[in-house]
Amino acid sequence: xxxxRKSHPTADTSPNPPLLxxxxxxxxxxxxxxxAEIGRVAREYGLDGYRHQxxxxxxxxxxxxxxxxxxxxxxxxxxxxxHFLETENRYKRGQMGxxxxxxxxxDPCIAYLMEENSLAMQALVIAHAAYGHNSxxxxxxxxxxxxxxxxxxxxxxxxxxxxTECEERHGLDEVERLLDACxxxxxxxxxxYRRAGSLSxxxxxxxxxxxxxxxxxxxxxxxxxxxxxxxxTAITPEPRFPAEPEENLLYFIEKHAPLLEPWQREIVRIxxxxxxxxxxxxxxxxxxxxxxxxxxxxxxxxxxxxxRLGDGFMLEFLQSHTNVVHQPAYNSxxxxxxxxxxxxxAMWRDIRRICESxxxxxxxxxxxxxxxxxxxTFDFAMREFKDESFVAQFLSPRLMRELRLFAxxxxxxxxxxxxSAIHDEPGYRELRRKLADQYNLGSQEPNIQVWNVDRxxxxxxxxxxxxxxxxxxxxQTPVLLRHLATLWGFKxxxxxxxxxxxxxxxxxxxxxxxx
Amino acid sequence: xxxxxVDRRLDSRNKSSVNRSRFLRRFKTQVRRAVSDAIAxxxxxxxxxxxxxxxxxxxxxxxxxHHGRGGVRESVHPGNDRFSHGDQMDRPPSGGGQGxxxxxxxxxxxxxxEFLFTLSRDxxxxxxxxxxxxxxxxxxxLARINDYKLVRAxxxxxxxxxxxxxxxxxxxxxxxxxxxAAPYNSRLxxxxxxxxxxxxxxxxxxxVLLQLRSEIESLRLRRRAAPFIDxxxxxxxxxxxxxxxxxxxxxxxxxDVSGSMDEARKQMAKRFFMLLYLFLNRSxxxxxxxxxxxxxxxxxVDEEAFFHSRDTGGTIVSSALKLMTEIQQARYSGxxxxxxxxxxxxxxxxxxxSEVCRDWVEQHILPVVQYYAYVEITDGEPQNLWEEYEKxxxxxxxxxxxxxxxxxxxxxPVFRELFRKRLT
Numbered sequence: 001x002x003x004x005r006k007s008h009p010t011a012d013t014s015p016n017p018p019l020l021x022x023x024x025x026x027x028x029x030x031x032x033x034x035x036a037e038i039g040r041v042a043r044e045y046g047l048d049g050y051r052h053q054x055x056x057x058x059x060x061x062x063x064x065x066x067x068x069x070x071x072x073x074x075x076x077x078x079x080x081x082x083h084f085l086e087t088e089n090r091y092k093r094g095q096m097g098x099x100x101x102x103x104x105x106x107d108p109c110i111a112y113l114m115e116e117n118s119l120a121m122q123a124l125v126i127a128h129a130a131y132g133h134n135s136x137x138x139x140x141x142x143x144x145x146x147x148x149x150x151x152x153x154x155x156x157x158x159x160x161x162x163x164t165e166c167e168e169r170h171g172l173d174e175v176e177r178l179l180d181a182c183x184x185x186x187x188x189x190x191x192x193y194r195r196a197g198s199l200s201x202x203x204x205x206x207x208x209x210x211x212x213x214x215x216x217x218x219x220x221x222x223x224x225x226x227x228x229x230x231x232x233t234a235i236t237p238e239p240r241f242p243a244e245p246e247e248n249l250l251y252f253i254e255k256h257a258p259l260l261e262p263w264q265r266e267i268v269r270i271x272x273x274x275x276x277x278x279x280x281x282x283x284x285x286x287x288x289x290x291x292x293x294x295x296x297x298x299x300x301x302x303x304x305x306x307x308r309l310g311d312g313f314m315l316e317f318l319q320s321h322t323n324v325v326h327q328p329a330y331n332s333x334x335x336x337x338x339x340x341x342x343x344x345x346a347m348w349r350d351i352r353r354i355c356e357s358x359x360x361x362x363x364x365x366x367x368x369x370x371x372x373x374x375x376x377t378f379d380f381a382m383r384e385f386k387d388e389s390f391v392a393q394f395l396s397p398r399l400m401r402e403l404r405l406f407a408x409x410x411x412x413x414x415x416x417x418x419x420s421a422i423h424d425e426p427g428y429r430e431l432r433r434k435l436a437d438q439y440n441l442g443s444q445e446p447n448i449q450v451w452n453v454d455r456x457x458x459x460x461x462x463x464x465x466x467x468x469x470x471x472x473x474x475x476q477t478p479v480l481l482r483h484l485a486t487l488w489g490f491k492x493x494x495x496x497x498x499x500x501x502x503x504x505x506x507x508x509x510x511x512x513x514x515x
Numbered sequence: 516x517x518x519x520x521v522d523r524r525l526d527s528r529n530k531s532s533v534n535r536s537r538f539l540r541r542f543k544t545q546v547r548r549a550v551s552d553a554i555a556x557x558x559x560x561x562x563x564x565x566x567x568x569x570x571x572x573x574x575x576x577x578x579x580x581h582h583g584r585g586g587v588r589e590s591v592h593p594g595n596d597r598f599s600h601g602d603q604m605d606r607p608p609s610g611g612g613q614g615x616x617x618x619x620x621x622x623x624x625x626x627x628x629e630f631l632f633t634l635s636r637d638x639x640x641x642x643x644x645x646x647x648x649x650x651x652x653x654x655x656x657l658a659r660i661n662d663y664k665l666v667r668a669x670x671x672x673x674x675x676x677x678x679x680x681x682x683x684x685x686x687x688x689x690x691x692x693x694x695x696a697a698p699y700n701s702r703l704x705x706x707x708x709x710x711x712x713x714x715x716x717x718x719x720x721x722x723v724l725l726q727l728r729s730e731i732e733s734l735r736l737r738r739r740a741a742p743f744i745d746x747x748x749x750x751x752x753x754x755x756x757x758x759x760x761x762x763x764x765x766x767x768x769x770x771d772v773s774g775s776m777d778e779a780r781k782q783m784a785k786r787f788f789m790l791l792y793l794f795l796n797r798s799x800x801x802x803x804x805x806x807x808x809x810x811x812x813x814x815x816v817d818e819e820a821f822f823h824s825r826d827t828g829g830t831i832v833s834s835a836l837k838l839m840t841e842i843q844q845a846r847y848s849g850x851x852x853x854x855x856x857x858x859x860x861x862x863x864x865x866x867x868x869s870e871v872c873r874d875w876v877e878q879h880i881l882p883v884v885q886y887y888a889y890v891e892i893t894d895g896e897p898q899n900l901w902e903e904y905e906k907x908x909x910x911x912x913x914x915x916x917x918x919x920x921x922x923x924x925x926x927x928p929v930f931r932e933l934f935r936k937r938l939t
Contacts, residue, residue, distance in 0.1 A: 028520055028522075031518075031520055032517050032518060032520065035517075035518040035520075036517060036518070039518070052518065052519075053518070053519045053520075053521060054518060054519070054520045054521070055520075055521045055522075055523045056520065056521070056522045056523060056524055057523045057524060058524050061523060061524070063531070064531045067531050067534065068531070068534075076533045076534055076537055077534065077537065078534065078537040078538040078540070078541040078542075079538075079577055080531060080534040081531060081533075081534030081535040081536070081537050081538030081539075082538050082575060082630070084531040084534060084535060085535070085538065085630075085632040086630075086632075088632075089631060089632060089633075108519075115524055130518075172537075172540075176537075176541065183577060184577065184578050184579060185579075185580070186579070187579050187580060188580055327593055327594075328594070329593055329594020329596070330592040330593060330594045330595070331594065331596070332594070335592075335594075338591070338592070338593060403593045403594075404593060404594050404595040404596070405591050405592070405593055405595065406591070406592060406595040406598050407589055407590065407591045407592075408589065408590055408591075408592065409587070409588075409589050410587070410588045410589070410590070410606070411587045411588075412584075412585045412586060412587070416603040416604060416605060416606070417603065417604050417605070417606055418601065418602070418603050418604075419598040419599070419600060419601065419602040419603075419604075420589060420600070421600060422595055422598060422599055422600055423595065424599075424600070426600070427600060431591060434589050434590075434591050435591040437589070438589075438590060438591055444582075445580070445581070445582075446580050446581065446582055448580060467586065468582075468586075469586045469587035469588065470585070470586035470587055471582040471583070471585060471586030471587070471588070472582070472583045472584075472585045472586060473580065473581070473582065473583055474580075474581040474582060474583035475583060476576075476578040476579070476580075476581070477580070479578045480578050480579070480580055483578075
């Protein structure tokens with residue numbers, strides 16, 4: 001792999017500073033020196049992250065952290081035990097190297113270094129996680145908006161203690177059943193479009209409605225002497241509840257499930273909050289990994305150009321780096337979709353190229369950024385986008401050609417698959433739109449909303465599924481309805497509303513917890 | 516500013532062990548079934564390791580709302596080497612996923628594969644003992660080597676007064692006193708020589724003599740002032756505890772393999788033998804196992820043949836007992852062998868043979884063995900062998916035990932006496 005032609009941010013000042021990172025064994029002093037040097041270069045590039053902290057852990061602890069989706073503290077649940085066993089198995093069989101790094105979006109940002117890694121790997125991880133991911137966490141609007149880095153660890157500690165307390169008080173089985181149900185619904189437990197903090201407005205509205213109801217009751221009093229008209233009231237359809245469909249299932253459960261105890265609501269809330277915390281990560285995988293990869297590559301190459309790193313170090317580093325950004329072709333036996341590291345890294349590099357040496361094509365496609373300073377463009381792109389919009393905005397024709405992208409249409413009404421766009425002049429825009437859609441969680445995850453609650457009758461909860469591109473729900477749906485019914489406490493129905501407005505019943509689960 | 520580096524390697528080693536035990540707890544039935552299968556495959560001697568077991572994948576899935584197969588999907592792939600716009604191709608076979616992108620049914624599609632993992636030795640024992648319904652004390656005792664003996668391991672400078680080693684202590688006391696006196700000795704020698712010279716003068720200078728004498732006297736006093744025993748002289752015998760599985764034992768497994776002993780009964784018998792083996796394994800350093808199977812005639816076989824081959828025909832139990840005695844006299848005579856016998860049968864015996872058995876056990880076997888355990892795996896009425904053995908139970912409590920069993924939970928009482936002896 002060719003190294004980037006770089007511009008020296010600083011000239012070499014000292015004639016012969018000692019090489020960093022000689023040999024493969026690391027010591028704390030050397031880690032410290034590496035971090036200081038990488039940090040110096042990062043500051044010269046203007047990277048801005050939270051303070052960070054490096055933690056040395058063993059392979060086993062890395063697997064632990066893996067099992068608890070990377071968090072340093074987490075509540076206990078059998079599924080984490082299962083993930084641990086899975087990871088351990090694959091690791092022992094050698095099918096999988098452990099992750100180089102886990103980094104936690106918190107302030108201070110915590111980056112884990114595995115003790116088995118060589119010094120070169122540690123340097124790579126420091127550059128990747130402690131400077132790359134860290135600055136992304138701090139800058140990107142989704143993370144700024146949805147996560148509070150300063151309090152997440154505290155919240156997790158609270159969650160673990162709270163759930164442990166519930167287990168002691170109400171029994172393991174009870175809590176486990178509740179958590180199972182919440183986990184099953186967790187990907188429908190996020191607010192997609194609005195910030196959770198805007199509750200004050202809702203409260204305001206609620207208060208206003210209360211006032212209205214009060215006035216109304218006064219009015220009714222005045223009219224009580226009139227004979228009632230039972231026929232007409234029976235005919236008026238009961239207003240739906242909730243008045244607007246609610247996409248956040250767990251939120252709805254937490255606020256409205258009739259029979260949940262307060263502690264159960266709190267646990268629902270915990271799962272919902274944590275799910276929400278991870279939502280930005282799921283939306284920015286390509287950008288985030290690409291960003292971190294771009295920066296470890298750039299920072300370490302800069303250090304090399306300044307004469308601070310030896311050739312041996314660079315060879316080891318480049319070998320790991322190329323493994324990370326390897327993208328097998330569609331017909332390779334190792335192909336398993338687009339590698340987010342590869343795509344992200346290629347895109348960031350391409351943006352820099354467009355800024356620094358644009359071609360005529362680039363000027364035509366990217367008039368706003370072609371020839372502009374690349375660091376400013378980078379910060380803009382990093383702050384304001386998510387994967388979907390990032391691809392839609394910045395994927396260049398040249399990169400599509402380089403990756404030789406093509407789109408395949410799979411329509412179950414046709415007997416064959418069709419190639420719907422390739423990397424050619426008429427296909428660029430199509431291809432880019434399709435790839436962007438692939439990263440749109442809104443279309444990748446089923447759109448299911450809380451539609452109605454039969455408040456006067458048997459309290460049946462009705463959900464409505466709005467299929468995207470006629471895609472059906474997976475066959476696990478009955479199990480999920482059962483979980484939902486556990487939380488709701490009454491009958492749960494799932495309807496499907498097709499594009500033409502036609503509504504069909506997909507399934508229901510009968511449950512009666514009332515005495 | 517230097518970065519903060521925290522070394523976490525030493526803290527909270529087994530963070531996920533709670534989650535792991537939760538996992539085992541949650542899938543206890545499945546895991547138990549798997550352990551049961553594993554026991555069937557294992558040798559009874561091979562108990563001290565963990566076990567790799569599998570539970571069905573669909574039982575442990577974590578469902579989420581996802582799209583299923585079908586509808587319209589479009590996916591973008593890299594590495595185009597032959598397609599142009601509008602090309603058509605066949606769907607790849609489902610599950611392959613290549614070329615068609617999201618071919619798999621569900622992204623978390625753990626599917627139906629078995630979920631494999633390794634149970635640690637302790638977890639394996641837990642489940643095994645659970646099945647056998649062992650009392651807790653016994654479980655603890657079996658799962659651990661807890662027999663220690665104290666062996667000498669040199670001397671230390673600290674300890675309890677009863678362990679003071681006098682010889683060593685006095686030796687270091689003497690050495691210290693010699694060393695402490697050394698500087699005075701050379702000075703004394705000089706003074707004594709000077710005194711001799713002074714005395715030889717005629718007439719002696721009284722003032723000099725007095726001075727020399729007083730100096731010699733004070734040096735002698737100081738030399739003597741070194742204490743006879745100082746705390747640093749003390750030496751204690753050091754003893755350390757080492758696990759002690761003491762000596763050797765032989766375990767005879769006797770089993771009826773006539774037609775009526777089916778596979779399920781043999782598996783039950785296997786657990787019975789395993790439990791005894793496990794017990795012996797904790798108590799003895801070396802254990803030999805002899806497998807004797809019998810129908811009308813008895814033979815010594817290896818473990819594989821013992822548990823898995825079948826014969827038909829009648830049953831003469833005494834043939835096995837006699838063979839056992841033969842083997843015992845030929846190979847395991849003498850006092851260095853602790854002999855245990857475990858006999859399993861379904862209770863059938865040739866008419867008239869049962870009395871022979873009882874006599875033989877009483878005359879030839881019980882005098883040489885530590886423990887004789889008999890299980891009858893049956894649902895039916897007790898038969899004459901059981902009745903004859905009952906007389907032995909009464910006469911030899913503590914050495915002979917018998918039990919009729921239907922489930923693995925019934926096995927433990929056979930060993931109750933045996934384990935009780937160890938516990939008190």
